[in-house]
Protein backbone atom coordinates (compact mmCIF):
# COMPACT_ATOMS: atom_id res chain seq x y z
CA UNK A 1 0.00 0.00 0.00
CA UNK A 2 1.15 3.53 -0.69
CA UNK A 3 -0.50 5.44 2.15
CA UNK A 4 -0.36 5.15 5.92
CA UNK A 5 -4.03 4.35 6.30
CA UNK A 6 -4.10 1.70 3.59
CA UNK A 7 -0.90 0.09 4.85
CA UNK A 8 -2.21 -0.02 8.42
CA UNK A 9 -5.52 -1.46 7.19
CA UNK A 10 -3.65 -4.34 5.56
CA UNK A 11 -2.34 -5.11 9.05
CA UNK A 12 -5.81 -4.84 10.57
CA UNK A 13 -5.03 -1.49 12.16
CA UNK A 14 -5.93 2.13 11.65
CA UNK A 15 -3.54 5.03 11.19
CA UNK A 16 -4.91 8.32 12.46
CA UNK A 17 -4.05 11.91 13.13
CA UNK A 18 -5.21 14.70 15.38
CA UNK A 19 -7.17 17.26 13.37
CA UNK A 20 -8.01 20.90 14.05
CA UNK A 21 -11.35 22.10 12.66
CA UNK A 22 -9.98 25.47 11.64
CA UNK A 23 -7.45 23.80 9.31
CA UNK A 24 -10.10 22.02 7.29
CA UNK A 25 -10.27 25.03 4.99
CA UNK A 26 -6.61 24.64 3.94
CA UNK A 27 -6.46 22.60 0.72
CA UNK A 28 -3.02 21.04 1.27
CA UNK A 29 -3.93 20.08 4.82
CA UNK A 30 -7.15 18.41 3.70
CA UNK A 31 -5.49 16.69 0.75
CA UNK A 32 -2.83 15.16 3.00
CA UNK A 33 -5.37 14.20 5.64
CA UNK A 34 -7.71 12.54 3.15
CA UNK A 35 -4.97 10.72 1.30
CA UNK A 36 -2.99 9.31 4.23
CA UNK A 37 -5.19 8.76 7.28
CA UNK A 38 -8.21 6.60 8.08
CA UNK A 39 -8.89 7.82 11.61
CA UNK A 40 -9.05 11.26 13.20
CA UNK A 41 -9.01 12.63 16.73
CA UNK A 42 -10.27 16.19 17.26
CA UNK A 43 -7.24 17.95 18.75
CA UNK A 44 -9.23 20.31 21.00
CA UNK A 45 -12.81 20.40 19.75
CA UNK A 46 -14.22 17.64 21.98
CA UNK A 47 -12.69 18.88 25.21
CA UNK A 48 -15.00 20.05 27.97
CA UNK A 49 -14.23 23.76 27.54
CA UNK A 50 -15.04 23.53 23.84
CA UNK A 51 -18.24 21.49 24.17
CA UNK A 52 -19.80 22.75 27.41
CA UNK A 53 -18.38 26.20 28.20
CA UNK A 54 -21.23 26.92 30.59
CA UNK A 55 -23.30 24.42 32.49
CA UNK A 56 -25.62 22.36 30.32
CA UNK A 57 -25.07 24.61 27.30
CA UNK A 58 -23.42 22.60 24.54
CA UNK A 59 -21.54 23.82 21.50
CA UNK A 60 -20.96 21.07 18.95
CA UNK A 61 -20.24 23.11 15.83
CA UNK A 62 -16.46 22.63 15.55
CA UNK A 63 -16.49 19.01 16.65
CA UNK A 64 -19.34 18.30 14.24
CA UNK A 65 -17.28 19.71 11.37
CA UNK A 66 -14.54 17.19 12.07
CA UNK A 67 -16.93 14.27 12.52
CA UNK A 68 -18.81 15.02 9.32
CA UNK A 69 -15.56 15.40 7.40
CA UNK A 70 -14.40 12.06 8.75
CA UNK A 71 -17.67 10.37 7.87
CA UNK A 72 -17.57 11.75 4.34
CA UNK A 73 -14.13 10.17 3.95
CA UNK A 74 -14.98 6.89 5.71
CA UNK A 75 -12.55 7.67 8.50
CA UNK A 76 -12.97 6.46 12.06
CA UNK A 77 -13.21 9.00 14.87
CA UNK A 78 -11.59 8.80 18.30
CA UNK A 79 -13.42 10.87 20.89
CA UNK A 80 -11.08 12.94 23.04
CA UNK A 81 -11.82 13.50 25.90
CA UNK A 82 -14.70 13.41 28.41
CA UNK A 83 -13.16 13.76 31.88
CA UNK A 84 -9.85 15.60 32.19
CA UNK A 85 -8.45 18.16 34.63
CA UNK A 86 -7.15 20.36 31.79
CA UNK A 87 -9.11 22.50 29.32
CA UNK A 88 -11.86 22.27 31.89
CA UNK A 89 -14.07 25.35 32.22
CA UNK A 90 -13.77 27.10 35.55
CA UNK A 91 -17.44 26.59 36.42
CA UNK A 92 -16.75 22.86 36.87
CA UNK A 93 -14.12 23.52 39.50
CA UNK A 94 -16.57 25.61 41.50
CA UNK A 95 -19.11 22.83 42.05
CA UNK A 96 -19.62 20.91 45.28
CA UNK A 97 -19.40 17.11 45.19
CA UNK A 98 -23.05 16.42 44.41
CA UNK A 99 -23.20 19.00 41.64
CA UNK A 100 -19.86 17.87 40.23
CA UNK A 101 -21.03 14.27 40.09
CA UNK A 102 -24.18 15.19 38.22
CA UNK A 103 -22.31 17.59 35.93
CA UNK A 104 -19.75 14.89 35.05
CA UNK A 105 -22.41 12.31 34.31
CA UNK A 106 -24.49 14.83 32.37
CA UNK A 107 -21.47 15.83 30.29
CA UNK A 108 -20.75 12.20 29.43
CA UNK A 109 -24.40 11.46 28.65
CA UNK A 110 -24.92 14.54 26.50
CA UNK A 111 -21.71 14.33 24.52
CA UNK A 112 -21.73 10.59 23.99
CA UNK A 113 -25.41 10.76 23.17
CA UNK A 114 -24.82 13.46 20.55
CA UNK A 115 -22.21 11.28 18.83
CA UNK A 116 -23.74 7.91 19.59
CA UNK A 117 -22.75 5.35 16.96
CA UNK A 118 -20.18 7.65 15.34
CA UNK A 119 -17.19 7.28 17.65
CA UNK A 120 -14.92 4.24 17.47
CA UNK A 121 -13.20 4.80 20.82
CA UNK A 122 -13.67 7.40 23.54
CA UNK A 123 -10.97 8.62 25.89
CA UNK A 124 -13.35 8.55 28.84
CA UNK A 125 -10.77 9.68 31.39
CA UNK A 126 -7.50 11.38 30.51
CA UNK A 127 -4.37 11.85 32.63
CA UNK A 128 -5.75 10.97 36.07
CA UNK A 129 -2.41 9.84 37.54
CA UNK A 130 0.57 11.82 38.77
CA UNK A 131 4.03 11.66 37.27
CA UNK A 132 6.88 10.35 39.35
CA UNK A 133 7.29 7.44 41.69
CA UNK A 134 4.19 7.76 43.88
CA UNK A 135 1.69 6.06 41.59
CA UNK A 136 -0.87 8.41 43.12
CA UNK A 137 -3.83 10.08 41.53
CA UNK A 138 -3.43 13.60 40.25
CA UNK A 139 -5.25 16.35 42.08
CA UNK A 140 -8.24 17.59 40.09
CA UNK A 141 -11.78 18.71 40.87
CA UNK A 142 -12.93 15.14 40.13
CA UNK A 143 -10.29 13.46 42.28
CA UNK A 144 -10.45 15.97 45.09
CA UNK A 145 -14.23 16.08 45.42
CA UNK A 146 -15.36 12.65 44.25
CA UNK A 147 -12.37 10.51 45.27
CA UNK A 148 -10.87 7.51 43.51
CA UNK A 149 -14.30 6.29 42.44
CA UNK A 150 -14.76 9.01 39.84
CA UNK A 151 -12.98 7.01 37.13
CA UNK A 152 -15.14 3.94 37.64
CA UNK A 153 -18.26 6.10 37.71
CA UNK A 154 -17.27 7.83 34.47
CA UNK A 155 -16.73 4.49 32.70
CA UNK A 156 -20.03 3.06 33.91
CA UNK A 157 -21.90 6.15 32.74
CA UNK A 158 -20.05 6.03 29.42
CA UNK A 159 -20.95 2.40 28.74
CA UNK A 160 -24.63 3.15 29.11
CA UNK A 161 -24.41 6.34 27.03
CA UNK A 162 -22.96 4.64 23.91
CA UNK A 163 -22.74 0.85 24.28
CA UNK A 164 -20.97 0.49 20.91
CA UNK A 165 -18.02 2.78 21.63
CA UNK A 166 -14.79 1.36 22.97
CA UNK A 167 -14.03 3.00 26.31
CA UNK A 168 -10.40 3.96 26.88
CA UNK A 169 -8.27 5.30 29.69
CA UNK A 170 -5.57 7.56 28.18
CA UNK A 171 -2.36 8.94 29.68
CA UNK A 172 1.24 10.04 29.02
CA UNK A 173 4.52 8.89 30.58
CA UNK A 174 2.90 5.48 30.80
CA UNK A 175 4.56 4.20 27.61
CA UNK A 176 7.24 2.20 29.41
CA UNK A 177 7.12 0.17 32.60
CA UNK A 178 7.37 2.64 35.47
CA UNK A 179 5.55 3.65 38.64
CA UNK A 180 2.91 5.62 36.75
CA UNK A 181 2.14 2.88 34.25
CA UNK A 182 2.12 0.35 37.10
CA UNK A 183 -0.57 2.41 38.81
CA UNK A 184 -2.66 2.50 35.63
CA UNK A 185 -2.05 -1.21 35.13
CA UNK A 186 -3.31 -1.97 38.63
CA UNK A 187 -6.42 0.11 38.03
CA UNK A 188 -7.19 -1.65 34.74
CA UNK A 189 -6.61 -5.07 36.30
CA UNK A 190 -8.97 -4.15 39.14
CA UNK A 191 -11.60 -2.90 36.66
CA UNK A 192 -11.39 -6.11 34.66
CA UNK A 193 -11.65 -8.23 37.81
CA UNK A 194 -14.68 -6.34 39.09
CA UNK A 195 -16.45 -5.97 35.77
CA UNK A 196 -16.07 -2.20 35.49
CA UNK A 197 -16.44 -1.48 31.76
CA UNK A 198 -13.11 -0.65 30.09
CA UNK A 199 -12.06 -1.75 26.61
CA UNK A 200 -8.81 0.00 25.83
CA UNK A 201 -5.85 1.91 27.15
CA UNK A 202 -4.37 4.81 25.21
CA UNK A 203 -0.66 5.54 25.34
CA UNK A 204 -0.11 9.14 24.29
CA UNK A 205 3.54 8.61 23.31
CA UNK A 206 4.82 12.16 23.22
CA UNK A 207 8.54 11.49 22.92
CA UNK A 208 11.61 13.72 23.05
CA UNK A 209 15.16 13.54 24.35
CA UNK A 210 13.98 13.77 27.97
CA UNK A 211 11.31 11.16 27.32
CA UNK A 212 12.56 8.82 24.58
CA UNK A 213 10.82 5.77 23.16
CA UNK A 214 11.20 3.35 26.09
CA UNK A 215 13.18 0.15 25.55
CA UNK A 216 10.31 -1.80 27.13
CA UNK A 217 7.57 -0.11 25.11
CA UNK A 218 6.38 -3.31 23.43
CA UNK A 219 6.56 -5.24 26.69
CA UNK A 220 4.46 -2.58 28.38
CA UNK A 221 1.82 -2.58 25.64
CA UNK A 222 1.74 -6.36 25.82
CA UNK A 223 1.21 -6.53 29.58
CA UNK A 224 -1.82 -4.25 29.26
CA UNK A 225 -3.14 -6.28 26.33
CA UNK A 226 -2.76 -9.39 28.46
CA UNK A 227 -5.27 -7.90 30.91
CA UNK A 228 -7.88 -8.21 28.17
CA UNK A 229 -7.99 -4.66 26.79
CA UNK A 230 -7.02 -3.24 23.44
CA UNK A 231 -4.12 -0.83 23.41
CA UNK A 232 -3.81 2.19 21.14
CA UNK A 233 -1.05 4.70 20.50
CA UNK A 234 -3.08 7.86 20.72
CA UNK A 235 -0.99 11.05 20.43
CA UNK A 236 2.31 10.03 18.89
CA UNK A 237 4.91 12.66 18.16
CA UNK A 238 8.69 12.36 18.39
CA UNK A 239 11.03 15.33 18.52
CA UNK A 240 14.03 15.28 16.21
CA UNK A 241 14.70 14.98 12.52
CA UNK A 242 16.28 12.81 9.87
CA UNK A 243 17.41 9.26 10.47
CA UNK A 244 17.23 9.37 14.26
CA UNK A 245 13.62 10.46 14.21
CA UNK A 246 12.79 7.91 11.52
CA UNK A 247 14.37 5.13 13.60
CA UNK A 248 12.27 6.08 16.61
CA UNK A 249 9.06 6.13 14.58
CA UNK A 250 9.94 2.70 13.17
CA UNK A 251 10.37 1.33 16.68
CA UNK A 252 6.94 2.59 17.68
CA UNK A 253 5.27 1.02 14.64
CA UNK A 254 7.10 -2.25 15.16
CA UNK A 255 6.08 -2.35 18.82
CA UNK A 256 2.41 -1.87 17.93
CA UNK A 257 2.49 -4.46 15.15
CA UNK A 258 4.08 -6.98 17.51
CA UNK A 259 1.14 -6.72 19.91
CA UNK A 260 -1.97 -8.23 18.36
CA UNK A 261 -4.28 -6.12 20.52
CA UNK A 262 -2.55 -2.87 19.48
CA UNK A 263 -5.34 -1.74 17.18
CA UNK A 264 -4.08 1.56 15.85
CA UNK A 265 -1.71 4.48 15.91
CA UNK A 266 -2.62 8.17 15.92
CA UNK A 267 -0.04 10.90 15.36
CA UNK A 268 -0.70 14.21 17.07
CA UNK A 269 -1.05 16.34 13.97
CA UNK A 270 -0.62 16.28 10.21
CA UNK A 271 2.20 18.76 9.72
CA UNK A 272 5.09 20.11 11.77
CA UNK A 273 3.89 23.65 11.19
CA UNK A 274 0.78 23.12 13.34
CA UNK A 275 2.27 20.85 15.99
CA UNK A 276 1.37 21.74 19.58
CA UNK A 277 5.11 21.53 20.16
CA UNK A 278 5.68 24.89 18.58
CA UNK A 279 9.46 24.75 18.64
CA UNK A 280 9.91 21.30 17.19
CA UNK A 281 9.46 19.11 14.12
CA UNK A 282 7.89 15.99 15.65
CA UNK A 283 5.52 14.82 12.91
CA UNK A 284 5.58 12.92 9.61
CA UNK A 285 5.05 15.82 7.18
CA UNK A 286 7.07 19.01 7.14
CA UNK A 287 5.58 22.48 6.95
CA UNK A 288 5.10 22.15 3.19
CA UNK A 289 3.41 18.76 3.48
CA UNK A 290 6.47 16.96 2.17
CA UNK A 291 7.00 13.44 3.45
CA UNK A 292 9.87 13.27 5.94
CA UNK A 293 12.24 10.33 6.47
CA UNK A 294 10.03 9.46 9.44
CA UNK A 295 7.09 9.06 7.05
CA UNK A 296 9.04 6.68 4.82
CA UNK A 297 10.11 4.66 7.86
CA UNK A 298 6.54 4.35 9.13
CA UNK A 299 5.15 3.36 5.75
CA UNK A 300 7.89 0.77 5.26
CA UNK A 301 7.35 -0.69 8.73
CA UNK A 302 3.58 -1.03 8.32
Ligand code: XIL
Nearest residue numbers: 043044080081126172204235268276
Ligand atom coordinates in the same frame (compact mmCIF):
# COMPACT_ATOMS: atom_id res chain seq x y z
C1 XIL B 1 -2.98 19.66 23.30
C2 XIL B 1 -3.32 20.30 21.96
O1 XIL B 1 -2.52 19.69 20.97
C3 XIL B 1 -3.05 21.78 22.01
O2 XIL B 1 -3.53 22.42 20.82
C4 XIL B 1 -3.75 22.41 23.23
O3 XIL B 1 -3.37 23.76 23.32
C5 XIL B 1 -3.36 21.66 24.49
O4 XIL B 1 -3.67 20.30 24.36
N1 XIL B 1 -2.30 15.46 26.09
C6 XIL B 1 -3.56 15.40 25.56
C7 XIL B 1 -3.94 16.32 24.45
O5 XIL B 1 -4.35 14.53 25.93
O6 XIL B 1 -5.29 16.70 24.50
C8 XIL B 1 -3.06 17.54 24.43
O7 XIL B 1 -3.40 18.30 23.27
C9 XIL B 1 -1.60 17.16 24.46
C10 XIL B 1 -1.28 16.40 25.71
